[in-house]
Amino acid sequence: MKVQEKIIRKKLDEYFATIFEKKLIDEIVEVGFLDKFKAGETMIDVGEDMTHIPLILSGAVKIIRQEKVGDELVLYFLEKGDTCAISFINCINRKKSIFKGVVENDMEAIFVPVSIIDDWLTKYKTWRYFIIDSYHFRMIEMVESIDGLAFMKMNERLLKYLGDKAKINHNVNLEITHQQIADDLNTSRVVITRLLKQLHNDGKVYSTRNKVKVLDI
């Protein structure tokens, strides 16, 4: 498995070298493994056990709060260099996931078994900072998400959503239907259609069937 280890080390150096100390990288290479997911796959569902933590190398994951099937809300996206610290805490407590993670773009990540990451917290300062930082960042994004629900109007939420989406895709041309947007924002298709038309007329967006181009960013 030397080839695999070499690959992992190379990827780690590429994305996490500035964050992690060398010894920690050595350990990750030892216990971690590389895995890939295709867009649209569900990585983790609500209620499932978490056995590994992902260190995302490329692509993106959409984190969703799901009340029941068909009633869901997108909280935020994870991309390269991110991990899900929420899932990490879940792991320590051996609880089941409270979120659903769906792969947004083809994703590649190094997976680290839960059993070890706890030790790393006390062993490696860089790991501790990484986790705390990640947790903090997720917290901020979640508060933003709550703010969105509480204070922002639907058209503002829509614009933010499209902006975020364009950012993680590294492309302002989004291939998406009104229905999919409505699902992510937990609203109805009709509402999205009307708001999108408004934004289109305001020149903030250019939309055609199955496509939305974000102009105002």
Add this chain to the structure above:
DNA sequence: ACATTAAGTGATT
């Protein structure tokens, strides 16, 4: 040409 899926719209709550 026909069926299916996506998008647009007026009226109502």
Add this chain to the structure above:
DNA sequence: AATCACTTAATGT
């Protein structure tokens, strides 16, 4: 902002 009921447009077979 949501829902209904319907129309129109785009796309696949």
